[in-house]
Amino acid sequence: DAKTTQPPSMDCAEGRAANLPCNHSTISGNEYVYWYRQIHSQGPQYIIHGLKNNETNEMASLIITEDRKSSTLILPHATLRDTAVYYCIVRVEGEGNFGNEKLTFGTGTRLTIIP
């Protein structure tokens, strides 16, 4: 799986958009970009994923650059409940994992929403 680089921490004002960057310059053509978050000591929570097109769901938007070497997770209207550690994961989907869907979380970005 490709290595990812994220800033260790970020602050965002409540109600503003939180933009979390992730660099994955060694990403392969068949690797997806996934985002998870973990609120303190709770189970990690899936947010969104994409291959090359921008994606949006009820939680967030994912913007992937054209060369796919970086991406940005956008939380459009951050609330205090969005304070968490956010993890960007890059990996293949399907048979490339030989049946084991192990997720490898890096150190992530600790996002703090400021009231």
Add this chain to the structure above:
Amino acid sequence: EAQVTQNPRYLITVTGKKLTVTCSQNMNHEYMSWYRQDPGLGLRQIYYSMNVEVTDKGDVPEGYKVSRKEKRNFPLILESPSPNQTSLYFCASSLSSGRNEQYFGPGTRLTVT
């Protein structure tokens, strides 16, 4: 509500006393997995299961056992717990192998004295 449940949520036990942490999902998922999370070490996979009666070791299987007799349940068994198994444990599931949208349980905080 679609969810992964774990029990117990908190457990304090003594060295050598066998224990089981249960994990159950109600989403008819084929794939299930156990992780432990320790400060500075992140999430490490213990065991995983691609389907009923199919289990395999993850990165840190020593001291643990699992079974998958039914699709919905994937218990984690510590036959003889030791203090180095004090950790926060998470169960996860996904629809099948090849689908990386995984759903995690709330966690079980285990302390072995």
